[in-house]
Each structure stands twice: as structure tokens, then as C-alpha cells.
Amino acid sequence: xxxxxxxxxxxxxxxxxxxxxxxxxxxxxxxxxxxxxxxxxxxxxxxxxxxxxxxxxxxxxxxxxxxxxxxxxxxxxxxxxxxxxxxxxxxxxxxxxxxxxxxxxxxxxxxxxxxxxxxxxxxxxxxxxxxxxxxxxxxxxxxxxxxxxxxxxxxxxxxxxxxxxxxxxxxxxxxxxxxxxxxxxxxxxxxxxxxxxxxxxxxxxxxxxxxxxxxxxxx
Numbered sequence: 001x002x003x004x005x006x007x008x009x010x011x012x013x014x015x016x017x018x019x020x021x022x023x024x025x026x027x028x029x030x031x032x033x034x035x036x037x038x039x040x041x042x043x044x045x046x047x048x049x050x051x052x053x054x055x056x057x058x059x060x061x062x063x064x065x066x067x068x069x070x071x072x073x074x075x076x077x078x079x080x081x082x083x084x085x086x087x088x089x090x091x092x093x094x095x096x097x098x099x100x101x102x103x104x105x106x107x108x109x110x111x112x113x114x115x116x117x118x119x120x121x122x123x124x125x126x127x128x129x130x131x132x133x134x135x136x137x138x139x140x141x142x143x144x145x146x147x148x149x150x151x152x153x154x155x156x157x158x159x160x161x162x163x164x165x166x167x168x169x170x171x172x173x174x175x176x177x178x179x180x181x182x183x184x185x186x187x188x189x190x191x192x193x194x195x196x197x198x199x200x201x202x203x204x205x206x207x208x209x210x211x212x213x214x215x216x217x218x219x
Contacts, residue, residue: 004033004042011049016161018201020053027053044073044082051089055096064093084113084122091129100136107133124154124162128169135173143173164194168206175213185213 007030014023027046034042051066071086073079087110094103107130114122131146147170154163171187174180188210195203 004030004037004039005045007033008042008045008049011046012052015049015052015056017199018056020056023049023053040073041077041079041082044070044079047073048082048085048089051086055089055093060093060096064090067093080113080115081119084110084118084126087113088122088125088129091133095129095132095136098136100133103129103133104137120157121159121162124150124157124159124166127153128162128166131166131173132169135169135176140173140176144170147173160194161198164191167191168202185210188213 007026011023011026011030014020014026027049031043031046033039034046047066048070051063051070054060054066055063067086067089071083071090074083074086087106091103091106091110094100094106107126110122110126111130114126127146127150131143131150134143134146147166150166151163151170154160154166167187168191171184171191174184174187188206192203192206192210194200195206
């Protein structure tokens with residue numbers, strides 16, 4: 001069981017770097033172990049990571065179905081942490097599909113499940129998703145409040161990746177208003193610097209976007 005969990009955690013870290021093939025190899029080994037010992041909870045964690053893999057390669061329908069199956073399993077077995085993670089996965093798919101109303105509903109569902117026993121990373125992640133959904137729905141002030149709260153929450157627990165993610169989302173949100181453009185660019189630059197230093201693939205895409213935005217500002 002310990003080896004399956006270790007390989008599942010390794011796969012999760014690899015997925016953050018978009019190293020899909022390596023992550024899938026770890027998940028295959030973890031799944032063999034989980035099936036051999038009949039560990040359904042670990043199998044659900046593996047299925048969650050496979051759903052994340054599907055989302056990262058753009059197979060959103062498969063990802064949605066897989067996250068939904070994990071959520072159903074976790075509800076049946078009172079696995080709170082797994083349920084929140086699965087709902088977060090569903091929220092990400094909804095955001096990828098620009099279904100901001102569905103994403104908003106899912107983010108609120110996550111927040112309702114938060115308890116003192118929930119992992120500390122959950123609050124900033126969920127608040128960032130909530131803010132992105134609100135931004136997509138044109139709820140400017142609500143999104144501003146959620147994203148600032150996400151940055152504060154991530155800072156309090158020293159979660160640099162989550163803080164950068166929230167700053168990235170806030171920067172994108174502030175671009176909706178011309179009078180916030182300078183602040184937006186500063187936030188996006190900070191997120192790009194963190195992504196690049198950490199080896200995250202978002203760095204290249206965001207760097208290109210920044211160059212385009214700066215070029216627009218100079219005209």
C-alpha cells in the first residue's frame with residue numbers, strides 16, 4: 001500500500017510539470033499494486049490522477065466522467081478529502097470549457113465541505129477557482145475579493161505555488177479594467193517568474209502572453 005501511495009504521489013507531482021507519460025507509468029504501477037491488495041481508496045486516488053491526465057491533454061469529456069466517478073465513490077465512502085479533490089477537478093474542467101456558472105456552483109460546493117480537518121491547501125485552491133468563475137461571469141468585485149482572499153490564504157500557509165496561481169488569476173481578472181492594467185502586468189510577471197523557476201510549463205505560455213500585452217501597452 002505504501003508503494004502504491006508513493007507512486008501515486010509521484011504521478012501527481014509529474015502531472016504538475018505536464019510530464020504525462022512518466023506520470024502514467026507511475027499510475028500503472030500503482031494500479032497494479034492497488035488491485036492486487038484490493039485497496040479501493042487508493043484506486044480512487046489513481047483514478048483522480050488519471051482524470052487529471054485526461055484534462056491536461058484536452059480530453060475534457062473523459063476527464064469530466066472520471067472526476068465524477070471519483071466524486072461518487074468518495075461520497076459513498078465518506079472520503080471528504082477525496083471528494084473535495086474530485087470536485088476541484090470537475091471545477092477545473094468546467095473552467096476549461098468556459099462553463100463559469102457550473103464552475104461557480106462546484107466551487108461553492110467545495111467551500112461548504114471545508115472543515116478544520118480539511119487539508120490546508122484546499123482553501124486557497126478553492127478560492128482561486130471561485131474567483132476565476134466569478135471573473136468569467138463578470139462579477140468583478142466578487143472575483144476581486146475571492147482572489148485576494150486566495151492569495152492571503154496561500155501566503156499564510158507558505159504555499160508558494162498556490163499563491164502564484166492566485167496571483168496569475170488575479171492578474172488575468174484585472175485586465176478587464178484599463179485602470180488596473182499596470183497592477184495586472186505586475187502580478188502576471190510575478191507568476192511567470194515563479195513558474196519558470198519551478199519548471200512549470202505555464203511559464204512559456206504566460207511569458208508569450210505578457211510580451212503581447214506589453215507590446216499592446218506601448219502602442
